[in-house]
Amino acid sequence: MCFASVTASAYTEDDSSASDPTAPLSWTAPKQVKTEKKKTYYPVPKLTSIVCLGGVECSVILNDRLVEQGDWVSGYQVQKIDNEYVVLVRQGKRWVLELFDSTIKQ
Template identity: 45%
Template structure:
């Protein structure tokens, strides 16, 4: 009975050690040390343009991700640079994106 428990325990320990290793990794390979720091560069997704409102007089505003925005405001890390009747220009990190209210592609 004791021998059965020892054998069972040693098999469990061996399986636990084996589970920590990637079975598809080359022999002798080990993951690089990260010192407990995970560097994940997640970029917020581009906001969704839902509407543009341009009054007779004054500046246009846009609805991005359900929030009303005007030029200079920020949404999800992007800055609203320009709003036209059918186009909103966003900027982030020196790059610009143009969101169109209506797609130019017409599917038939």
């Protein structure tokens, strides 16, 4: 007597359980959600005033806040304060802010 063992397996390509034989019959893999990395925008602070009194270091008003050299404002560090301009740095880039000269030359 001869015994033959035959097994048949049929599935479609769309059957998600075909890729994972241990998955339940009605299980479907969760869809992958692609999240795009949002760029963060850091607007350059607005320079309102430069205040220098005698031999004391100068201070500035940026975004309505009094700050000194080395302070951080809206993601920018105040690198240098001069009586005519302010230097801000962020990620290796520099911004030089100057006040509008109210003296009109003819």
